[in-house]
Amino acid sequence: MHNTDDTAPTHYDAILLAGFGGPEGQDDVIPFLRNVTRGRGIPEERLEEVATHYRHFGGVSPINDHNRQLKAALEAELKRRGIDLPVLWGNRNWAPYLSEAIEEAERRGFRSLIAIATSAYSSYSSCRQYREDLWGALDSSGTHGTITIDKVRQFFDHPGFVTPFIDGVDEAIAACEVDFGAAGLADEVEVLFATHSIPTADAERSGPRDLDFGHGGAYAAQHNAVAEVVMLAVEQRRAERANAEPLAPVPWQLVYQSRSGAPSTPWLEPDINDAIAELPAAGRRRVIVVPLGFVSDHMEVMWDLDNEARETAEQSGLSMIRVATPGTNRDYVSGLVDLVLERRDGVPVAERPAMTTLGPWPDVCRPACCENARLGFKPALAGIAP
Numbered sequence: 001m002h003n004t005d006d007t008a009p010t011h012y013d014a015i016l017l018a019g020f021g022g023p024e025g026q027d028d029v030i031p032f033l034r035n036v037t038r039g040r041g042i043p044e045e046r047l048e049e050v051a052t053h054y055r056h057f058g059g060v061s062p063i064n065d066h067n068r069q070l071k072a073a074l075e076a077e078l079k080r081r082g083i084d085l086p087v088l089w090g091n092r093n094w095a096p097y098l099s100e101a102i103e104e105a106e107r108r109g110f111r112s113l114i115a116i117a118t119s120a121y122s123s124y125s126s127c128r129q130y131r132e133d134l135w136g137a138l139d140s141s142g143t144h145g146t147i148t149i150d151k152v153r154q155f156f157d158h159p160g161f162v163t164p165f166i167d168g169v170d171e172a173i174a175a176c177e178v179d180f181g182a183a184g185l186a187d188e189v190e191v192l193f194a195t196h197s198i199p200t201a202d203a204e205r206s207g208p209r210d211l212d213f214g215h216g217g218a219y220a221a222q223h224n225a226v227a228e229v230v231m232l233a234v235e236q237r238r239a240e241r242a243n244a245e246p247l248a249p250v251p252w253q254l255v256y257q258s259r260s261g262a263p264s265t266p267w268l269e270p271d272i273n274d275a276i277a278e279l280p281a282a283g284r285r286r287v288i289v290v291p292l293g294f295v296s297d298h299m300e301v302m303w304d305l306d307n308e309a310r311e312t313a314e315q316s317g318l319s320m321i322r323v324a325t326p327g328t329n330r331d332y333v334s335g336l337v338d339l340v341l342e343r344r345d346g347v348p349v350a351e352r353p354a355m356t357t358l359g360p361w362p363d364v365c366r367p368a369c370c371e372n373a374r375l376g377f378k379p380a381l382a383g384i385a386p
């Protein structure tokens with residue numbers, strides 16, 4: 001829609017998988033949380049509370065293993081397609097850090113990298129912060145001027161990311177058809193698409209500054225657009241199974257989770273637990289929770305959905321199905337490789353796949369894209385300077 005990028009073919013020496021990072025033992029938990037929240041104004045009580053989530057699992061987040069598995073899956077897919085591109089991996093908040101991956105690139109003589117951030121949407125936390133930390137990794141490894149890093153576009157509406165959610169929701173709905181009947185299900189079941197809450201001030205600044213995306217900015221608009229596409233595809237499959245029997249659509253809404261920050265700072269709402277608690281009054285007996293904002297079943301999914309949201313559902317007398325994240329799903333992995341190839345080969349924007357009218361998102365972020373409302377701009381890669 002607003003991609004003005006130069007689509008010239010570009011040579012890359014390697015792929016850089018840029019992850020969030022997570023602790024891998026009890027001693028890592030507090031230093032990891034300090035890394036994540038440095039300068040962010042997160043209250044101490046919130047940190048202690050979140051530490052207990054990690055402690056409950058031995059101080060280990062599964063997220064680093066997810067990225068090890070994703071790296072291996074990317075390598076296998078590249079090999080299968082005969083593409084000779086090594087994959088490096090580094091994290092924003094825990095070892096192996098991005099700077100270590102850059103140092104490895106330097107040692108191995110790689111000069112031109114294409115980054116994949118494990119985050120699909122636009123906002124400070126889900127896009128710009130990765131770009132800033134990539135810039136910072138070039139700084140701390142002294143490789144500005146030696147190594148260049150491009151980054152694949154935000155892929156919220158790429159079929160590789162969306163298809164696993166369509167398949168997952170479809171499977172959940174098919175299970176509900178067995179329990180509630182093909183038509184009755186629309187009264188008894190509701191789909192909640194869950195994503196990470198962010199401060200509303202950051203949400204309003206998400207995406208290019210010169211475009212107005214309404215309440216919640218590009219961040220909420222992208223999630224709503226993807227949820228709509230998922231439900232459209234799912235309704236079509238329902239209709240095919242129903243053999244022309246007319247069906248009311250299954251109700252759905254976008255909800256938010258994992259709010260932190262000071263209580264006085266507004267964050268995107270409704271919270272998933274509040275939304276679940278309202279469902280019985282609307283006659284619902286089951287909730288399908290779709291972690292649309294996440295690429296793997298990491299701590300925010302394991303704790304905030306599988307633990308907290310499930311408990312809220314039980315207390316509300318609802319059964320709950322939680323749909324899987326893309327993880328190392330075949331379509332997702334092959335979609336990520338496609339995103340690299342569209343840059344390497346300079347695929348024209350008009351030929352790039354995008355399942356919503358918001359995309360294909362630009363390769364290079366617009367000036368003043370995804371500003372942090374409190375901290376303003378730090379230098380960042382893969383964008384036009386504000």
Ligand SMILES: CC1=C(CCC(=O)O)c2cc3nc(cc4[nH]c(cc5[nH]c(cc1n2)c(C)c5CCC(=O)O)c(CCC(=O)O)c4C)C(CCC(=O)O)=C3C
Binds near residue numbers: 037259
């Ligand atoms: C949009 C978004 C994503 C999705 C995009 C993406 O995937 O990148 C995401 C992912 C994740 N968030 C994660 C963990 C944490 N996020 C925190 C804090 C925050 N997240 C925020 C936003 C997001 N976060 C924000 C606005 C804050 C407030 C502080 C700040 O302004 O930066 C805190 C501090 C404690 C707390 O306040 O909860 C923790 C521990 C993990 C790792 C899980 C694991 O270990 O398995 C992952 C994948």
Ligand SMILES: [Fe+2]
Binds near residue numbers: 196
């Ligand atoms: Fe987070």
